[in-house]
Amino acid sequence: MEPSPEEAGCDRARLRSDAERNRARIIEAARTVYRREGLSASMASIARAAGVGIATLFRRFPTASDLVAAVFEDAMEANRKAALAAREEPCAWDGFRAYVETVCALQADNRGFAEVLAMSFGTAKGMERARQEAFEAFTELVARAKAEGRLQPDFVGEDLPILLMANAGVLAVAGDAAPEASRRLVGQMIRGFAVGPAEALAPAPPPQRLLRGMVRQRRTAG
Structure with missing residues (x-):
């Protein structure tokens, strides 16, 4: 059964909200890790600190410089x-x-x-x-x-x-x-x-x- 337009709209809104929360969590974790380890800190350590998968991190920030720029x-x-x-x-x-x-x-x-x-x-x-x-x-x-x-x-x-x-x-x-x-x-x-x-x-x-x-x-x- 196909979702109604209203249900589909709610799903899209939830996905956007989840994505924004993940983005904010990653940026805050990166700020903490950079303070502790410097800008050479690995993307993997930042993903762990943020509690997200490395694939999620790279979807939001394809390169390390993209993440540094956001922070x-x-x-x-x-x-x-x-x-x-x-x-x-x-x-x-x-x-x-x-x-x-x-x-x-x-x-x-x-x-x-x-x-x-x-x-x-x-x-x-x-x-x-x-x-x-x-x-x-x-x-x-x-x-x-x-x-x-x-x-x-x-x-x-x-x-x-x-x-x-x-x-x-x-x-x-x-x-x-x-x-x-x-x-x-x-x-x-x-x-x-x-x-x-x-x-x-x-x-x-x-x-x-x-x-x-x-x-x-x-x-x-x-």
Whole structure:
């Protein structure tokens, strides 16, 4: 007996709902696995963490880069908006500082984001556009901040990825104290980039808190 049009419509709606739940479950599992294992984590380990079969995962995300793009899409868009907003600041140095702080905070919330900024997303055109727009805005901002005499003349765009790599190291080992330690590091680096009076730094985490965080992070990783 053929299902009625109403029954068929309900079946299609249930399938769509199941597919969306699976997609959300996979993305959330991938976010957790990437935080723990890095972006080189296998698709099989992500499928296990999501509680879905590997075939289901590949139906939703045919390649690893498709999955990475889905996980980091919101962060990449936030990065784009931050770069465009920074470029519009009347004082380029203020925009430069705000953007560096924002991209490092995005990294703290989305482990692996520094790697994503350097990846190629052939099929995810939106990710490519967002990254390119952010890069172009940041390049303009750097030139303006140098022209103002507020940014060191030998600063180059590659200095930002170097800062992100250093920040990744802090985030990886500082445990519970990571947010405070990251803000302190970023403040120190911005000081190094600046020309002119030194700016106030965020307070460093107390030594005991930093040590406890590092110990707890090692135990978790082990």
